[in-house]
Amino acid sequence: MCILIADDDPVVRDVVRRYLERDGLTVVETADGPSTMAELTARDRSGDAVELAVLDVMMPAPDGIEICRAVRSGPRPDTPIILLTALGDEDDRVLGLEAGADDYVTKPFSPRELALRVASVLRRSQTRPPSTEILRDGAVEVRPDAQSALVDGVPVDLTAREYDLLVFLLRHPHQVFSREELLAKVWGWDFGDLSTVTVHIKRLRAKLGDRHRIETVWGRGYIWGRNGRGTGESNA
Structure with missing residues (x-):
């Protein structure tokens, strides 16, 4: 390697x-x-x-x-x-x-x-586990077997970490996760700058456009799909 x-x-x-x-x-x-x-x-x-x-x-x-x-x-x-x-x-x-x-x-x-x-x-x-499960929420679709994401049927170019973040959020809708929790669960780290999570959320929102459903829960973290639309960027 x-x-x-x-x-x-x-x-x-x-x-x-x-x-x-x-x-x-x-x-x-x-x-x-x-x-x-x-x-x-x-x-x-x-x-x-x-x-x-x-x-x-x-x-x-x-x-x-x-x-x-x-x-x-x-x-x-x-x-x-x-x-x-x-x-x-x-x-x-x-x-x-x-x-x-x-x-x-x-x-x-x-x-x-x-x-x-x-x-x-x-x-x-x-070490992403193989899966044939297709994740869908609205216009967003993820095919883990092909490591691909689509919005309205159009492929979206995500980095490996953006892809991991999207998969995690789609698999845990309507749940609030703090930046510390996302850093641990998505990155697998118990150390690191929390701005890493903030920037990746911002990039994922931008790439998914108005189809994203990532909301900021002020003072607590982020959630996918609570009210059906994202709230935009946040430094929370």
Whole structure:
């Protein structure tokens, strides 16, 4: 299983590589945007695509956020992505999540924490239980056997984590879940920034358009389908 580490700091790459290799993963390293894009493209063409990419937001252009957007619009849009961001750069973290990143880790970081995040994202993306159940609510339909979502019969391009979130909400309609609960039940994490959930809810609403039924229950969390229409965006 191949993991790509893209960072212009060779010390960061070396430390992360050692921790991931201890977990039995194969690691390839790149130091800037152009070499990262070239590596991803070459591996896609060869059939030996990376299973997860760790991208530094601040590496020489194209930066990690730009590469994340490129991956999401490329031949393997479901590739899990973790961004490395500077401590305190909240705008970069939100932009990264809105670009489709699965998670982010702030610098300086614990290499072991990053390795745990990598393992968590990989586990979640590879262990979705097979199912022939078709989930429907109004114009929204999900086919777990094909890992696809449709609105009014038209396919919707969701990232792996957006797909997981939609499936969870459809399977638990009319129930309120806090961001902490969604982080635990959908992401499988007992740690992490709650804005990850907020941004994914926002992206899912945008992609489903006016057919979404995600409501904000102020002070408590989110619910699917209580009154038949969503309430729009929220920071709750």
